[in-house]
Amino acid sequence: MALLSLLVFLPLAGALLVALTRSPRGARWLAAGVSLAVLLLSLNLLAAFYPVPFTGRWNQEFVGVERVPLAPPLGITYIVGADGLSAPLVLLTALLVFLSAVFSWDQQEKARQYFALMLLMETGIMGVFLSLDLFVFFIFWEVVLIPMFFFIAVWGGPRRDYASMKFLIYTHLGGLVMFLGLIGLYIGTGATTFSILPITETIQGQTVLVDSGVAQKAAALSVSAQTLIFAALLFGFLVKLPSIPVHTWLPDAHVEAPTAGSVLLAGLLLKMGGYGLVRMGFGLAPRGATGPVPFLPGLSMLHLMLLLGVLSIVYGAVICLVQRDLKKMVAYSSISHMGFVTLGLATLTTIGISGAIFQMFNHGLITAVLFMMAGAIHHHATTRDIPTLRGLGHVMPRGTLVLGMGFFAGLGLPGLNGFVSEFMVFMGTYGAYQLWLLIPLTAVVATGAYFLWTLQKIAFGGWNTELGKGGDLAPYELLPLVVLTLLLLLFGLYPRLILDITQPVAAQLAGAFAGVKPL
């Protein structure tokens, strides 16, 4: 059964059908139904990776590979396949799209277009995570941008024109530079194929597997070529992640985007950056990762990632302290949390890489809770302004409980999922860079400070009666949030559900770099 193709194209078919419906009611039921079907399929995919519990050999193969040549002379092939890196992200995608569809149950304005675009976006994201062909990957990458652009531009807030344009230009520019890197791989390896697997073999088979005693063969791609390619890919993916200093599109996009748009943007689109870094950056230009940064010969790419990761964590956390708009604060907290991905990858340790991948998954869940709550608070209390909000605990007890769970997951409270991945990244960081760990650790206090400050201001105290009567979560808001908060707990208590799947990818990647020193 063509499981992966179904995952990619079922939402597209759904999108077309939704576009043909006549009422918001039909549109949302159809969208929820299709996205639920996709969710069940993705669980089915995950099942292929179990039983993982450690049997001495981890599953390192791609699962469900399908192959259809598209343009044989150019070497463009439709190939999909899932491994321990993509499977959790596929699950996350299916989950968040379904929950967003439910959360948007009340969507009246242009509902058909809204739900159709949501499903179209799902196709794009699934395609990104599952394609094993660089060209097809790039097509899907660009497909994702269009629905998101319209989400912000059509359903957005007052500054939506500015925000949507900024989003489009930024990510498009990033995508372009990334595409240059992909083309560089295509031309550089000279194999006339865009397929990732043969390219990996060409590159890894000749350069990276260094056995002591065996002379290193000539590289299929010189280190300097790989460095240039890695630099281009890194730029593209860092914009997407986003990392300081190419991050300012994110807060604006989030502030203007409708709630579901924010959930999908932060929950899924950012993960495309982290995914790309592992799959393409480290996977296809490994020598580039340890090579020097162009124009800065004293600094290796890896150390650049260390710096940017640490910087993003601290900078994002500190700037959260002064935000007035709840949604903007959550947006900046995303930058801080995604810094852990960059940092974890930069450690090139198994636990660090595994932690980085898990952090992507966890951040997707946490940020979905936070953005949904920001939307619900705006809806019920008529504002997101932190200084104006007061005493939510009084009128919104359920919502406050959920918000508290999200905040505590965000500040890395053990027992919830965020702690596990952050802890793993910390372990990796100490292993690779020793006391550099102090800097992101300090950010942990700042993170606690901004979440608790905000909680104190908006949830504690008496209700601000200027904000009307207020109200608690509606059932269609409560359901997705309850599911998400239960998952925060589940993956916090038993992280092996995901870690055992990602572990082989991390071990393989770290193994490939074993003994390789940056620069």
Place this chain on the structure above:
Amino acid sequence: MALVESSWLIPIIPLAGFLVVGFGTRRVPRLSGWLAVTFVGAALALSLGVAIEYLPGHTKPFEVERDWIVYGSATPQPVKLSMGILVDNLTALMLVVVGVVGFLVALYSVGYMAHDPGRPRYFATICLFVGVMLGLVLANNYLLVFIFWELVGLCSYLLIGFWYQKPSAAAAAKKAFLVTRVGDILLLLGIILLFHEFNTFNFKSLMSLHLEPEAASRLTLPLLLVFGGAVGKSAQVPLHVWLPDAMEGPTPVSALIHAATMVKAGVYLVARSFPLFEQSPDALLWVATIGAVTALLAASLGLVAWDIKRVLAYSTVSQLGYMMLALGVGAYGAAMFHLWNHAFFKALLFLCAGSVIHAVGTNDLRLMGGLRKLMPITSLTMLIGALSLSGIPGLSGFFSKDEILAAALSKNPLLFAMVLLAALFTAFYMFRLWYLAFGRSYRGAAAHPHESPATMTLPLLVLAILAVVSGYWLFAGFGGFINGALPERLLHGEEHVSINPLVAGASILAALLGILVARAAYSTGKLKPETFTAGPVRAGLHRALVGKLGFDRAYYAFAERGVYGYAAGQGWFDRRVVDGVVNGIGRGTVGLSRGTDWTDMKVIDGVINGVARATVGLGGRLKHLQSGVVSHYGVLVIAGVALLLAIAWAVG
């Protein structure tokens, strides 16, 4: 089957209680209290059962664990981070402390919180706390301890902020969480360092290490970091500032979390790590010094507080300092003995304070007085607690404090002098409190202060009995029992109980002096309290103490001006500079586009239009050439050919 094999159930029971009370009693808040008492009581029963198995002192430790995270390469062997429980004599002691105090506080709360609409939330959180606190003392490795460490912090946050509509409570909750979090990251760093050094978080593996002096020196930094975590949790100087503010929470919470159990977690952790600390003299010296400084500093801050709970909070900080000092001078048994005794008499003191507050509706000692007649049980039990804390012979506090003083003297006379002075202060502030609350006549505004209901006085009586008798375990082999948790190499034959008459005499004198001065100042009136602040030196000292020695102000300034100011600056930077550049590029591009547009319209189109116009015009003129006269054409043809030839010649 030994009961200890089901000890993993101990934390599970209250956690189940958390779910049941939290989600099941919304409609029937009356039930929440008794349900919580039942669940905590069940955990207590099982804890006592397990502890009894360890009471003989020679029972083998029990450990069971499961893999939690597995990573690394499959060959030769992946790294496994495990979660499990370890029960030994130290665990057994802590289980009893947490279970007993938890149960009595839950029972007391049934009366204390009887009229609060938020009861289900309160009792659910109490269950959660008892569960994670029991988990903390059962954990078999540093990582799991850290996990529970943060979770007890969460419960503390939730319970300090229980009356969330009160701004001061909300602020205190946040402060407690953040200040302890500073310690928490030190602890996290410390255990990561330990892991990288020894490849395990497991207590048993780590504590069985006996390192060469050179290798042991590498322990100092990780251990100091672990101690940093303990400083935060156990409110030692300089991270003591959160505990007095934490008194914003309901008083039973202060008794349970902020006196008897959670704040002991720091002491427990250092005690648990004692076999490692013992190998690093530098780390031990730090522990002893911080402990002694804290004991004295907090005791002196307690001299001037007017809030009945804050006096007790400073007292708790000070007593925790004694325990740290004991560990620092190597008196492991004395530290744990004081922890044991203190849990009961301090919980007793807090619950008595709660009983008083319940009756008079204020925390302010100036608005109390004369309660001895009105609240006989409370006044008597509090007197027992105060005597025990002050170190009057025959009560539990005397025995353990005396051991600590003796151990301090044997290591360093300066440390001894500091804590002896602290003992004097302790007796003074305790009896200042007691006389202000119970002596003379009532000064407050409440209509008819009266004794509390039985659910509240019963725990007081039980704890009062414990505060008297718990100390006699010393003569029934406490030392041998608690040393059973240490590795062989740290045991020096049979423990024998001895009381150093010099130390005992000094400590009794200090206690009596403190009590008598307090009596003279606040009861008999032979000494005017104003004399304490007479003269510039005394007044200055008093002002400094009332100002909490500037710790709070300095931290506030750092957070407000330092961190927040920096954050504001960075916010500006992000908006103006980073985004300024982006928008500048955007505007530049738009400007460029406009220029291009203008060029397009004026220059390029201009040229094209011009060319077109010129062509038309030229055509207009050229049409005259088309005259229809053949001879004209002939001339033109010839001229053309000639031109071509000329060009061909020129090029060729």
